[in-house]
Amino acid sequence: MVSWAITGATRGIGLGFVDNLSVNPKNQVFAIIRSRGTAGPLEELAAKRKNIHIVVTDISDPRKLDQAAAEISKVTAGSLDVLILNAGSAGPETSALPPTLPAKVDCTQIKTNLISNIYVINCFLDLVRNGKEKKIIFISSQSGDVEFTRVTGLSTLLGYSISKAGMNIVTTKFGAELTQDGIKMLSLSPGWVNTDAAVTGDPAIRKFMLNAFRKLDPSVNGPISVDESVTHQLQVIQSLTEANSGKFVTHHGNHDEWF
Template sequence: MPSYAITGTSRGIGLAFIKELGSNPENTVFAMARNVSGATELNALAEKYKNVHIVETDIDDLKSIQKAAETVGKLNGGKLDILINNGALMQHERAILTLDAYEDQELLEKDMMSFYKTNVVGVIHTINAFLPLLRAGETKKCIITSSEMGSLKYILKNDVSFAPGYSMSKAAVNVAVAKFAVKHKEEGIIFLSLTPGFVKTSLAPKEKAEAFYAETVRRIRIKTPDFEGAILPEQSVRDQLAIIHKATIEQTGSLLNRRGDNAGDI
């Protein structure tokens, strides 16, 4: 019976992971979320699927992460097969600003550090807290949700000057994944960064969100005509799980897209 712990499960891709994994009664699924009381859909899934266990976790809080790992360990016999670090700071009220567009330089610094704390340090803390469980697990896989926005080639090819904090944090976390991979390869622990694709996860009202997706796709297709467009979280998760389940130790430290292609040079 494989066991999974996933961060950032109250909505979007994380929630889709819980839907997909929870539907198989052979899986033991730990859904980690910061605001459990407000996660209506997640709580409904936990009611529907008795193999889904919600664990309150704030990835910005080290003690909260450590407590979550302790809880998972107690409920799952001190082991874990697959850790999926999906939780991240992505959308931000100043995401459209470029690095030179901030009038307040202290606010620029604050924004940069917010992205780094959540998307890099939070992931590192989570991995460190769950490493003992992964060592004791059978599958031994640690997955990090990354993004093409952290790729130099992608940024330059598509003229992406906005969302600098998010992009820089994703580039940094890819390096962290490689470092963990090198350190723990001999133990047989597989570390992978996966890019989920351009997924429909906007919190904006539907009409505004669809307009954003359409405009983003239009701009990307200027430089990348064959860009597939925005996809649903469920499709992204199915594709990612196919990659996760067949990943081997030879791939550890890699950055892959949801089709399994090497995304490290995109």
């Protein structure tokens, strides 16, 4: 039996991981969420699949994270095979915001997407050390890649992009530190995915994003489904070895197929 813990599992990619992984009854899936109040679809899924365990915590609070880790430890006898860091925020909106966005908004994104994820790693590290797979995966974004940003010319979502780029180097640093323990780290871009965070109902904004992305890949037609993204990501996660620990790759397992 393989144990998986996914933060930000209420909706979108996080819920997609829970759905995909829990199909296999040999997987123990821990869906880590902030509140049950907005977890309707997850609750419905958990009612059907007994291998889904919902864990409520606040990833910005190390004390509460320690409690969440202890809760998981009771079920797994003190171990965790794969930790997926998916929780995060894209900001108050996903539209074309300039770099002059108020600094307090940028700082909020950095705290949510960067500092809180470091807390999660540290609080769950002992469990992962005791796991069989020993994998920690950070769900990053192409927005955190320098060359992607340079070619597409996207100046939007400054705080979000900084936080994702920051976590990419955090992943590499932790990978270098933890290789002696056999722990493998990976930053993984999910692609352009059809989620609330990535797709807006405003046709003008969608067109803006599409035109920017086509500067890098003219064949892009639109976002992919959550299921397609998660399926590709799990293939990359399954193939992760110590040889490529600490890298930042796309959902195709390389550094150039972003879509």
